[in-house]
Amino acid sequence: MTIKNAGRAPVEAEQAAIGRWIDHWEPENTEFWHRTGKRVAWRNLWLSVLAEHLGFNVWTLMSIVVVSLDDVGYAFTVGQTFWLLILPNLVGAALRIPYTFAIPRFGGRAWTTMSASLLLVPCAMLAGAVTAEETPYWFFLLTAAVMGVGGGNFSSSMTNISFFFPEHRKGLALGINAAGGNIGVAVSQLLVPFAIHLGTGINLSYAALIWMPVIVVSSACSWFFMNSLTAAKPDNTSYREALTSKHTPVMALLYVGTFGSFIGFSFAFPSLIGIAFSDFSQFAGIAFLGALIGSVARPIGGWLSDRMGGARITLWNFVGLSLGTVGVLLGVRVESFALFFGSFVLLFVFTGIGNGSTYRMIPLIFRTETSERVARTGEDMEAAQKAAKRQAGAVVGVVGSVGAFGGVVVNLVFKFSLQAGGTVIPALLAILVFFLTCVLVTWWFYVRSTFAIERAPNLSYARI
Known part of the structure; x- marks a missing residue:
C-alpha cells in the first residue's frame, strides 16, 4: 500500500494504511507526521x-514453573534445574539476530503476527509436559529451549x-516498546504463582494456558491492524556495513551492562535474598x-x-549502577x-534507564556518521539516511542479542x-x-569526543 499524499485526510490515510505495506513514509516531515x-x-x-x-511472559515461564516441579512429582537435580533455567535465555539470545533480519525480509506486520503465533507452541508443550505422567527430562529441556522464541521477539519488535x-x-517510542516487553517478566512472576494455585492442589498447566487466548488475540490484531514499511527493506550494503561498524561491539558491551544486568538480576534476585x-x-x-x-524506568x-x-544519560547511569553495586x-x-534490598532496587532503576538511553544512542550514532560522510562526499542525503536507518535497525538486533547473553553471564x-x-x-566485585x-x-x-549530533543537519536538539 502506498501513501503518496501527505496532505490527505488523516482518518482516510490511516484507514487506507491498515494491514498494508506503506511505500511512502516521512516521519521527519512535520506535515506528514x-x-x-x-x-x-x-x-x-x-x-x-x-x-x-x-513474548517475555512466555520466555520466563520455566523460571517460575521449576520452583513447583518437585511438588508435582518431578525430582530433578540442581544441575538439571539449572539447564531448564538457562536454555530459554540461550535460545532467546541466539534468536534475536535472525529475528532482527526477519523484519526487512517479511515486514513488521507479517513477522509480528508470526512471532506472536509461535508462542502458542511452547505454551502447548508446557501444558502437556506437566499434565502427562512421567514426562521425560529431555522433553522438559526441549520445552525450555522452545520458550526461547519469546526472547527473540524483542529484537524484531524494536527494529x-x-x-x-x-x-x-x-x-520515548523505543522506551515504551521495550518497557512493555520487559514488564512481562514482572507480570509473569506476579500472576503465574496465583494461577497455578487456582482450584485444588497445584495446576502447573495453568501457567501456560492463561496466556494462550491472549496470544491468539494479539496475533489477530497484528495481522489486521499493523503495517509494514518499505523503508525497512534491506539494500545491498547497509546491513553488512552495520555489522562491521566499530560502534556495534561498543554498544553491545554497554547493553550487556544495562539489559544484561536487568534480565540477570531479575532471575537472580529472589534466590539472592534467600x-x-x-x-x-x-x-x-x-x-x-x-x-x-526496571521496566517502568x-x-x-x-x-x-x-x-x-543518550550518551550523557548512559554515562551517569553507569555511575549510578556502580554506586548501587557498592550499596x-x-x-x-x-x-x-x-x-541490600534498597540498593538492589536502585540497581533495577538504573538498568531500566540505561536500557532506554543505550537504545536511543544507536540510531543517532548512525545518523550522525552518515551526515558527516555526506558532508564530505556529497552523496545523496535522502538515500544515505535511509541506509543509516537500516544500519541502526540491524545493530539493534545484534546489540539486543548480546545483551540477552549478558543475562546468562x-x-x-x-x-x-x-x-x-x-x-x-x-560476584558483586566483578x-x-x-x-x-x-x-x-x-x-x-x-x-569526551566531538562526535556530537549538533554537527548533523537539522538535528541540533541533542547529543548522542
Whole structure:
C-alpha cells in the first residue's frame, strides 16, 4: 500500500494504511507526521507492545514453573534445574539476530503476527509436559529451549518500531516498546504463582494456558491492524556495513551492562535474598518489584535521552549502577537487609534507564556518521539516511542479542561465586569492575569526543 499524499485526510490515510505495506513514509516531515504518520506509528507501537509483552511472559515461564516441579512429582537435580533455567535465555539470545533480519525480509506486520503465533507452541508443550505422567527430562529441556522464541521477539519488535518514529520521538517510542516487553517478566512472576494455585492442589498447566487466548488475540490484531514499511527493506550494503561498524561491539558491551544486568538480576534476585539473608527469605515473594521498577524506568531513560542526549544519560547511569553495586556490597558485608534490598532496587532503576538511553544512542550514532560522510562526499542525503536507518535497525538486533547473553553471564557469575566461596561478594566485585569499565567506555567513545549530533543537519536538539 502506498501513501503518496501527505496532505490527505488523516482518518482516510490511516484507514487506507491498515494491514498494508506503506511505500511512502516521512516521519521527519512535520506535515506528514501530524496528518498521517502519528496515528499509524502509535497504532503499530501499541500492538507491538502487546506482542512483545507476551513474548517475555512466555520466555520466563520455566523460571517460575521449576520452583513447583518437585511438588508435582518431578525430582530433578540442581544441575538439571539449572539447564531448564538457562536454555530459554540461550535460545532467546541466539534468536534475536535472525529475528532482527526477519523484519526487512517479511515486514513488521507479517513477522509480528508470526512471532506472536509461535508462542502458542511452547505454551502447548508446557501444558502437556506437566499434565502427562512421567514426562521425560529431555522433553522438559526441549520445552525450555522452545520458550526461547519469546526472547527473540524483542529484537524484531524494536527494529520494526525504530522505522516508524521521527528521530526526536524515537527515544520515548523505543522506551515504551521495550518497557512493555520487559514488564512481562514482572507480570509473569506476579500472576503465574496465583494461577497455578487456582482450584485444588497445584495446576502447573495453568501457567501456560492463561496466556494462550491472549496470544491468539494479539496475533489477530497484528495481522489486521499493523503495517509494514518499505523503508525497512534491506539494500545491498547497509546491513553488512552495520555489522562491521566499530560502534556495534561498543554498544553491545554497554547493553550487556544495562539489559544484561536487568534480565540477570531479575532471575537472580529472589534466590539472592534467600541466600544472602536467610532470615528474610519470606521477602523473596516481592522480588518481582525489581523487574517491575526496571521496566517502568526504561521509557524514562528514552525520554531523558531525547532531551539531554543518550550518551550523557548512559554515562551517569553507569555511575549510578556502580554506586548501587557498592550499596549491595555494603549491605551484605554489614548484614543490613534494608541496605541490600534498597540498593538492589536502585540497581533495577538504573538498568531500566540505561536500557532506554543505550537504545536511543544507536540510531543517532548512525545518523550522525552518515551526515558527516555526506558532508564530505556529497552523496545523496535522502538515500544515505535511509541506509543509516537500516544500519541502526540491524545493530539493534545484534546489540539486543548480546545483551540477552549478558543475562546468562550475570547468573553464571553469581553461581560460580557461591560455589567457590559460599558468598556473593566476589560476584558483586566483578560486576562493580564491569560497570566502572562501562563508565570509561561511554566517556571515551561518546562523551569526551566531538562526535556530537549538533554537527548533523537539522538535528541540533541533542547529543548522542
